[in-house]
Amino acid sequence: MTGDEIVRLCRRHTLFEWSVQTSIDPIPIARADGIYFWTPEGQRFLDFNSQLMSVNIGHGDPRVVEAIAAQAQLLAGAAPSMATEPRARLGAKLAEITPGDIEVFFFTNGGAEANENAMRIARVVTGRHKILARYRSYHGGTAGALTATGDPRRWASEPGIPGIVHVLDPYHGVARGWESSEEALARLEEIIELEGPHTIAAFILETVTGTNGILIPPDGYLAGVRALCDKHGILLIADEVMAGFGRTGAWFAVDHWHVVPDLLTMAKGLTSAYVPLGAVGMRREIADHFERRPFPGGLTYSSHPVACAAALAAIRVLEEDNLVEHARRMGTVMAECHADLARHPSVGAVRNIGLFGAIELVRDRATREPMAPFNGTAPEMAALNAFFRREGLYTVVRWNYFFTNPPLCITEPQLREACAIIDRGLDITDRAVR
Numbered sequence: 394m395t396g397d398e399i400v401r402l403c404r405r406h407t408l409f410e411w412s413v414q415t416s417i418d419p420i421p422i423a424r425a426d427g428i429y430f431w432t433p434e435g436q437r438f439l440d441f442n443s444q445l446m447s448v449n450i451g452h453g454d455p456r457v458v459e460a461i462a463a464q465a466q467l468l469a470g471a472a473p474s475m476a477t478e479p480r481a482r483l484g485a486k487l488a489e490i491t492p493g494d495i496e497v498f499f500f501t502n503g504g505a506e507a508n509e510n511a512m513r514i515a516r517v518v519t520g521r522h523k524i525l526a527r528y529r530s531y532h533g534g535t536a537g538a539l540t541a542t543g544d545p546r547r548w549a550s551e552p553g554i555p556g557i558v559h560v561l562d563p564y565h566g567v568a569r570g571w572e573s574s575e576e577a578l579a580r581l582e583e584i585i586e587l588e589g590p591h592t593i594a595a596f597i598l599e600t601v602t603g604t605n606g607i608l609i610p611p612d613g614y615l616a617g618v619r620a621l622c623d624k625h626g627i628l629l630i631a632d633e634v635m636a637g638f639g640r641t642g643a644w645f646a647v648d649h650w651h652v653v654p655d656l657l658t659m660a661k662g663l664t665s666a667y668v669p670l671g672a673v674g675m676r677r678e679i680a681d682h683f684e685r686r687p688f689p690g691g692l693t694y695s696s697h698p699v700a701c702a703a704a705l706a707a708i709r710v711l712e713e714d715n716l717v718e719h720a721r722r723m724g725t726v727m728a729e730c731h732a733d734l735a736r737h738p739s740v741g742a743v744r745n746i747g748l749f750g751a752i753e754l755v756r757d758r759a760t761r762e763p764m765a766p767f768n769g770t771a772p773e774m775a776a777l778n779a780f781f782r783r784e785g786l787y788t789v790v791r792w793n794y795f796f797t798n799p800p801l802c803i804t805e806p807q808l809r810e811a812c813a814i815i816d817r818g819l820d821i822t823d824r825a826v827r
């Protein structure tokens with residue numbers, strides 16, 4: 394099929410996520426390799442968002458493709474009540490690479506279900522019902538995960554599930570910036586007191602916030618959250634669906650701050666999106682709760698053998714190619730490129746940790762008014778998006794910012810090539826600056 398035919402039929406018979414259907418303009422994608430993908434007509438794109446921050450190892454790695462094919466030939470499906478070798482091996486492997494004594498895993502189809510199960514486990518284990526979550530967050534598109542989500546994707550599904558309480562983040566947008574860890578923690582503790590600590594089962598947070606702007610917590614924040622949770626018997630759920638598997642230059646983002654959460658959710662980089670798989674990992678003590686009581690969750694495709702085999706192979710690629718370390722080194726190059734791009738008058742803030750980055754744009758240097766309002770668009774952001782597309786750079790432009798999240802296998806020249814395109818694109822937004 395031609396690209397136009399694919400787009401026409403997809404639009405006629407399928408729905409695209411979170412969008413007014415007439416406002417979208419999907420890219421037809423036919424094949425992919427490494428950091429690039431191609432349309433059926435052969436237009437090449439440098440994938441500067443790893444699709445949805447998910448193809449961590451890069452596209453089309455034969456080691457993963459072959460593992461999927463081999464497992465499909467041997468045993469393509471199994472009931473979740475069966476014990477399979479890929480499930481056994483993946484559980485053991487994840488116990489090895491996740492922090493502290495997180496060593497038991499429940500497998501899901503993706504990130505939302507991982508968070509859904511994490512929140513339910515926290516409620517069952519603590520006997521409490523409230524869940525704290527942050528406003529600048531996304532936790533998935535199912536009922537509980539979407540209620541925990543703080544960003545506007547929640548609004549259409551409200552009132553959602555009972556018992557979720559939102560708290561403010563240390564970050565308050567490009568105009569107001571960051572508050573200190575101490576201020577953020579004092580505010581959090583006040584909310585915990587006001588809500589009643591004995592009613593709160595868990596605090597769920599993205600260790601490094603993803604779609605809401607790559608928000609890297611100030612030093613001391615996560616350790617402070619851990620201490621507050623310990624003080625009040627609240628479980629800490631780290632949502633590492635986007636930040637995990639080397640994205641930040643560590644296996645998991647919590648590793649940067651040496652914090653061990655009680656539950657850790659993952660998806661995306663777990664299989665590098667070659668097939669769908671998510672998981673919630675838990676500390677031994679939490680898993681022990683279910684030794685003599687039923688575990689209250691299940692899914693037909695939980696622990697799917699093909700997905701587990703894909704995850705094992707994708708993790709092996711991260712290890713064999715030393716991609717976690719490589720992401721850390723390339724993160725330094727990205728920080729350099731970002732710092733250089735910051736000379737543009739429209740650049741209001743740049744952030745990255747490893748290959749997890751974002752650039753925020755402003756239209757006024759003095760007031761730092763964002764180039765597009767919260768949850769809104771602006772013609773300049775649309776023009777920048779169109780420029781990237783014309784130049785063959787794929788990334789997501791959202792509100793007043795855009796992402797810099799390539800596959801972890803990107804080389805330094807490729808990274809500089811992408812930054813050179815961004816450099817030229819920013820001339821468009823510079824023209825709007827007062």
Ligand SMILES: Cc1ncc(COP(=O)(O)O)c(C=O)c1O
Pocket residue numbers: 445502503504505506508531532533534599603604632633634635660661671
């Ligand atoms: C931090 C975070 N949590 C959860 C999810 C939901 O994952 P999924 O779309 O696999 O359900 C996402 C998806 O983007 C995410 O970024």
